[in-house]
Amino acid sequence: MSKTQPLPALIVLLMACTPASAQITRYGATLHESQWGTATSRMQCSLYHEIPGYGQALFTQNAGEALTFSLRPSMPLPAAQKIALLSVAPAWKHGVKSKTLLTLPAAGREHKIELNSEHSLQLLNELAQGMTPTFSTIGAGGGRGSRLTALSPVQLRPAQTEFTACITNLLPYSYSQIRQSQLQFDFGSSALLPEARERADQLVEFIQENSDIRRIRIDGHTDNIGRNRYNRALGQRRAEAFKHYLLAKGIAEKMVVVKSYGERKPKSSNRTPTGRAINRRVLVTLER
Numbered sequence: 001m002s003k004t005q006p007l008p009a010l011i012v013l014l015m016a017c018t019p020a021s022a023q024i025t026r027y028g029a030t031l032h033e034s035q036w037g038t039a040t041s042r043m044q045c046s047l048y049h050e051i052p053g054y055g056q057a058l059f060t061q062n063a064g065e066a067l068t069f070s071l072r073p074s075m076p077l078p079a080a081q082k083i084a085l086l087s088v089a090p091a092w093k094h095g096v097k098s099k100t101l102l103t104l105p106a107a108g109r110e111h112k113i114e115l116n117s118e119h120s121l122q123l124l125n126e127l128a129q130g131m132t133p134t135f136s137t138i139g140a141g142g143g144r145g146s147r148l149t150a151l152s153p154v155q156l157r158p159a160q161t162e163f164t165a166c167i168t169n170l171l172p173y174s175y176s177q178i179r180q181s182q183l184q185f186d187f188g189s190s191a192l193l194p195e196a197r198e199r200a201d202q203l204v205e206f207i208q209e210n211s212d213i214r215r216i217r218i219d220g221h222t223d224n225i226g227r228n229r230y231n232r233a234l235g236q237r238r239a240e241a242f243k244h245y246l247l248a249k250g251i252a253e254k255m256v257v258v259k260s261y262g263e264r265k266p267k268s269s270n271r272t273p274t275g276r277a278i279n280r281r282v283l284v285t286l287e288r
Contacts, residue, residue, distance in 0.1 A: 027054035028134075028150030036159035038166065042209045045166035047124075047159055049151055057151050059124060061167050064174030066117035067124070071135060071149065073112065078145025080106035080137045083113065085123070088132040088150070101126070101133070106140070127153045128160060171206060178206050181284045182267075183242065184277065187225070190237035192245060196282075200242065203284065204249040215287040216251070218242050220260040221267070223276035228262060235260030238282050 029035070029052055039046040047059040055074040061067045083104040089096040102119060113135060115123060126133050130153050139145030181203065183196040192200070207213045220235030239258040247253055268275035 023146070025145075025147045026150070027051050027147060028132075029152045029154070031152075031154055034152035034154035036156050038159050038162045040162065040166035042169060042171050045163055045170060047163040049156075051149060051151070054149055059120060059163070061170065062174060063171040064177050067120045067167075068117065069115040069120035069123055071113040077147070079140040080145070081140040082106055082138040084136045085115075085119075086134045086136055087126045088134050090130065090132055090153075093130060096131075106137075123151075124160075127151060127156055129153075171209060173202065173206065175206075175210070175212075175286070175288070178202065179286050183282050183284065185238055185280045185282070187223075187276075187280065188234070190234065190241045192241055196242065197245065199284075200245050200249070203286070204246060204251060207251060207255075207286070212288045213286050214255065216246065216256045217283075217285040217287065218256065218258045219283045219285075220258070220262075221265060221279055221281050221283065222263050223279045224263040224266070224270040225276065232260050232262035235262045242282050242284065 029050070033052055034049075036047065036049050039048070043063045045061045049057040051057060055072045058070050058072060059067060060070070083106050085101045085104065086098060087101050088098045101122060104113065123133050132153060133151045135147075135149040137145075137147045137149070139147075181199050183199060184193065185191070185196075186193070203216075207216070218239040220237070220239030222231040222235050222238075224231070226234075236258070239260055243256050243258050246256060263270075263279070266275075266279045267281070268278040270276050270279060
């Protein structure tokens with residue numbers, strides 16, 4: 001935001017609430033400074049905007065999660081008494097009024113401001129409409145450290161197009177959603193059921209896109225029908241069957257650890273057919 005640009009009436013009003021002795025610092029990119037960039041993968045999409053002298057504004061969406069926004073200063077800032085998010089109409093938007101989008105709790109020193117999914121989307125929509133979202137912060141202790149931090153919509157559109165395309169291509173599940181999977185088997189069988197193959201394909205896709213995964217644990221289990229020795233071997237065959245499916249899809253063998261518990265760790269009671277069906281399983285756990 002240029003230091004010589006006239007201030008919208010809404011900001012003038014907010015500044016009037018600040019003690020006269022307090023200085024107000026304004027942060028924002030000028031027309032020529034304004035840039036937006038992206039960082040994209042199938043695990044995370046980021047849309048970022050550098051604010052000269054302040055830090056960075058960042059929209060993020062992770063696989064299987066909702067959109068978030070954070071305003072990140074590059075240096076410690078004084079404690080805030082009040083924070084409001086405004087949508088400021090630029091001078092060329094004749095007849096469009098500035099408005100307050102929301103007020104935020106001010107908790108101690110400002111390290112970063114974070115918005116939930118609903119407010120993040122609202123903020124992005126205001127930018128897409130050519131508005132200038134501005135965080136108005138009144139400093140605690142007589143207004144010291146009061147500031148206006150603006151996000152410029154200039155040069156947003158090309159980066160937002162890339163960001164939107166990235167979101168469309170994100171994996172539909174996060175690490176927490178796929179970290180552990182339980183897959184069932186028919187009685188006495190180690191053949192993978194269609195549901196197990198489908199889940200295996202999802203795991204392979206996730207692992208190939210996420211270099212943080214260092215180990216895949218596959219634990220084989222059975223019900224209590226049959227001798228203990230037989231069930232231990234059946235649990236091993238079940239775990240090995242899932243392992244070989246992963247290897248055939250390109251997963252490195254050194255990542256996979258297989259173990260059979262046989263009937264020793266039932267998840268449900270073996271007294272009923274339903275309970276025994278639940279116990280005929282492998283448990284697959286991804287570890288970072």
